[in-house]
Every structure is written in C-alpha cells, then in structure tokens.
Amino acid sequence: MEGMPSPTALDLLWGTRDRPRRGPKPSLTLERIVGEAIALADAEGLANLSMQRLAERLGCAKMALYRYLPGKSELTALMLDFGMGAAPGLVDSEVVVAEDVPAEPPWRRQLRDWTVAVHRGMLTHPWMHELVVGVRPLGPNEIGWFEAGLTPLAETGLSGPERLDAIALLAGHARALAQQAAGGPGLESEMARQLAATLSARADRYPHTLAAFAEPGGPGARDNALNFGIDRILDGLAALMATRAGD
Structure with a gap:
C-alpha cells in the first residue's frame, strides 16, 4: 500500500515474507535474494557485495531489489540470520566410550557439540565475522542458537548472566579460531x-x-586448539558448578 513505511530489518527477520502485492507477479523472492547475496559473499567477500552486483547476479534491475528490502543494512541482517541456519538439535543420546574413558556429563557433551557447530558455521561463511559484532537486530535463527546453547546449562546452578557469559566464551573461542583459519x-x-x-x-x-x-x-x-579451548572452558564451568552445589 502506498505511503506505508519501508520494513525494518526486524520486520523482515520476524514478519511475514510475502511477495509484494502490487504490480506484476514478481520473479524474485526475498529468500532467493538473500541466498544469492550469501553465495556472492562466500565467493568474493562482504566488501564486494553491493546492491548493483547482487542485481546483476539475479538478472534484474537494481531498483527491483528495493521492492523487497530497503537497503544493504537490512540485506546483511537477513544474510547473517539465514547464514547461521537453524541451531543444532543437541539431543542427549547414548554415547559409546572406551571402558577407561569416563563419559562426559550431558551438559558438557551438548555444549561441545554446540561450539563445534558454531565453528563450522563460521568456517562456511567467513564474512559472518564482520556481522556478529556490535548491536544488531537479532533474528529467529540467531536467537535459536542462544536457546540451544543455554538449554544444557538450565539446571546447572549458574545464574542467567553466568549462562550467557558461558556461551559467549565458547562462541568467542570458536569464532576466533575460525577467523584465524580463514588465512588458509x-x-x-x-x-x-x-x-x-x-x-x-x-x-x-x-x-x-x-x-x-x-x-x-x-x-x-x-x-x-578448538577442543583444547572447549575443554578448558568447560573445566572452569564445572568447577564453578561444583562450588555452587557445595554452597
């Protein structure tokens, strides 16, 4: 409808993603636009992403993109959330270990899997390093990763801020090593x-x-180095949990 304000990044992340209703039936979708933007950034880096380059890749006029999103900042917000994908399902399944190796508590095993998944995602899309810093609109996938990381810590006796700091430490470790690995x-x-x-x-x-x-x-x-760092962070959390249990 004419006169309606342009959607914000949060609108696009959380709202309906219907195609524009006015004018001829579009050949584009928001998902296709974001997918092509991700492919371009994967191949050439975020610095080489522009609305013009993206339009050329999609075979459309640059102005056609603005029927779906206001500009590049909204595009990159969607790219980050789409690029992260759905958080892993950390199911507490039976794990077979050697007789002389003690089994990890479920919370340790699940946080290890979560951290490895963060690392893998950052390796897949190195440009995400530039987008995960600072204040930004958070989408459903990114908050889903928060939920998946916090779930194993729910019954550990740690406070809410401590649980958040714990997954921040693990994610920071995974991202730092992924960024270093980007050198080749x-x-x-x-x-x-x-x-x-x-x-x-x-x-x-x-x-x-x-x-x-x-x-x-x-x-x-x-x-x-990835597992070494994960182990040391988890050891520290285990020591803190033990202290809380003693208290």
Whole structure:
C-alpha cells in the first residue's frame, strides 16, 4: 500500500515474507535474494557485495531489489540470520566410550557439540565475522542458537548472566579460531616454521617462546586448539558448578 513505511530489518527477520502485492507477479523472492547475496559473499567477500552486483547476479534491475528490502543494512541482517541456519538439535543420546574413558556429563557433551557447530558455521561463511559484532537486530535463527546453547546449562546452578557469559566464551573461542583459519590451510604450521627459523638466532632473547614452538606436539600439531579451548572452558564451568552445589 502506498505511503506505508519501508520494513525494518526486524520486520523482515520476524514478519511475514510475502511477495509484494502490487504490480506484476514478481520473479524474485526475498529468500532467493538473500541466498544469492550469501553465495556472492562466500565467493568474493562482504566488501564486494553491493546492491548493483547482487542485481546483476539475479538478472534484474537494481531498483527491483528495493521492492523487497530497503537497503544493504537490512540485506546483511537477513544474510547473517539465514547464514547461521537453524541451531543444532543437541539431543542427549547414548554415547559409546572406551571402558577407561569416563563419559562426559550431558551438559558438557551438548555444549561441545554446540561450539563445534558454531565453528563450522563460521568456517562456511567467513564474512559472518564482520556481522556478529556490535548491536544488531537479532533474528529467529540467531536467537535459536542462544536457546540451544543455554538449554544444557538450565539446571546447572549458574545464574542467567553466568549462562550467557558461558556461551559467549565458547562462541568467542570458536569464532576466533575460525577467523584465524580463514588465512588458509596450514597457516599455523607455516607460521610456526617461519617463527622457529627467526628465533633460532635469537634464542637467548626469547627462550620460552622458542622452546614452546620447538616442542613436539606444539604449534605444528595445533589442529586440536578448538577442543583444547572447549575443554578448558568447560573445566572452569564445572568447577564453578561444583562450588555452587557445595554452597
């Protein structure tokens, strides 16, 4: 209807996504527009995304896009929520472990799976690193990830702020490693090799750094950094839970 205000990002994230009712039947949908924007950002990065480039990719006039959303800021809000996808279902299923390995409590196992899923999503869409900072409109998928991460902590004795901080720590760890991995495969190993060569002539100045990088199982084998960090965060949460239970 003429005179109606343009939809906000929140309107688009949470409202109905019907096609425009006026004019000829459109060949586009909001889902197709956002999907093509995600594909463009995946291939060329967020800096190369523009409404003009997107229109060319869709084979339409640039102005046609504005029948669906007001501009790029609303587009990127939708891209983030669409790109995250639905949160994983963290079902407490039976896990087979070796006899000498103690089974993890369900909350640990579920938070581990949640964090690994966050990491995987950020690897799939590296441009999301630019969109998950600062105040922004939150869509149903992103809040669904909050819900999935908070659910395992519901009966742990932690306060609401502590539960939020816990998933913030885990998500931050996953995102930081995914961002570093965006530099390409083998980045850490190559950096370790170059640093070792640089420090070999300066061992007296940086003895502990050189020793850490030279030790077997160190930086050359840091593919385990994700799980190492998850374990340490979960250990800290377990200690806090134990303290609360004692109190």
